[in-house]
Amino acid sequence: MSIRAALVRKPVERLDEGVAEDAVPVDVARAEEQWTEYVDAVKGAGYEIIEVPASPDHPDSVFVEDTVVVYKHHAVIANAGHPTRRGEQDGTKSVLADRGYEISEISHPATLDGGDVLKIGDTIYVGHSGRTNAEGVSQLRAALTPAGATVVGVPVSKVLHLKSAVTALPDGTVIGYEPNVDQPGLFPQFLALPEPHGSAVVVLSDDTVLMSTSGPENVQTVRSLGWNVVTVNISELEKLDGCVTCLSVRLRDLPA
Ligand code: CIR
Numbered sequence: 001m002s003i004r005a006a007l008v009r010k011p012v013e014r015l016d017e018g019v020a021e022d023a024v025p026v027d028v029a030r031a032e033e034q035w036t037e038y039v040d041a042v043k044g045a046g047y048e049i050i051e052v053p054a055s056p057d058h059p060d061s062v063f064v065e066d067t068v069v070v071y072k073h074h075a076v077i078a079n080a081g082h083p084t085r086r087g088e089q090d091g092t093k094s095v096l097a098d099r100g101y102e103i104s105e106i107s108h109p110a111t112l113d114g115g116d117v118l119k120i121g122d123t124i125y126v127g128h129s130g131r132t133n134a135e136g137v138s139q140l141r142a143a144l145t146p147a148g149a150t151v152v153g154v155p156v157s158k159v160l161h162l163k164s165a166v167t168a169l170p171d172g173t174v175i176g177y178e179p180n181v182d183q184p185g186l187f188p189q190f191l192a193l194p195e196p197h198g199s200a201v202v203v204l205s206d207d208t209v210l211m212s213t214s215g216p217e218n219v220q221t222v223r224s225l226g227w228n229v230v231t232v233n234i235s236e237l238e239k240l241d242g243c244v245t246c247l248s249v250r251l252r253d254l255p256a
Helices: 013-017 028-044 089-098 134-144 216-224
Strands: 004-008 048-051 068-071 074-077 102-105 117-120 123-128 150-155 166-168 174-176 190-192 208-212 228-232 249-252
Touching: 004 028, 004 089, 013 028, 028 048, 028 228, 068 089, 068 117, 068 134, 068 249, 074 089, 074 134, 089 102, 117 166, 123 134, 134 150, 208 216, 216 228
Parallel strands: 004 048, 074 102, 123 150, 174 190, 208 228
Antiparallel strands: 004 249, 068 074, 117 123, 166 174
């Protein structure tokens, strides 16, 4: 059986200062509870939880997925597209280096957020978005092509990150709310979900995904296709444009 682990990072007191498209007050205590429930759900699916030490000066640091792209034993450390998020990546880098990952880094003038990267097997889709620039796409391609990945750049103009628009089911079907997706035809199999909110999945195992309670019809659609769905309420983190994917980095087959 493959070893599975997930990186997570505790929300900080300054969470409510995080970057948000719509300024809605965030209940930090409630966000902490919801984060704990999220971590418990991932743990309950059999993942070892690895906590990246909290970063009190980075309000958005709970969204740990944005700090790195992991492929096989390679960890490509991101360079955040938003200036207030730069520096978050240092904690992730040190944890993954300690775990034996081969580290490379996206560097200036390139920017890249992990939320723009969707891996489906050896195909890595990377969104050219408001956060990830062309140099970021290019540096990711240069870092991971030699490791066996095919890096496919895709435009993202309607939402924050590629994974705000699309994620993938365990069988590789790409899902999303179509009005949020620039070019659904770029994906070999695309399934449109009914609701804009809560349209993301985290693959927990070959037959189970994690979704937010904010998209009940989306959950129903995914269940109707024969998948097990574990749900979590992450409403306070969604106020900061987060979704289920961005709260963890899933690791499989860790370096020995
Ligand atoms: C930001 O704007 O950077 C954060 N407030 C939200 C980041 C969410 N990350 C993600 O979806 N991968």
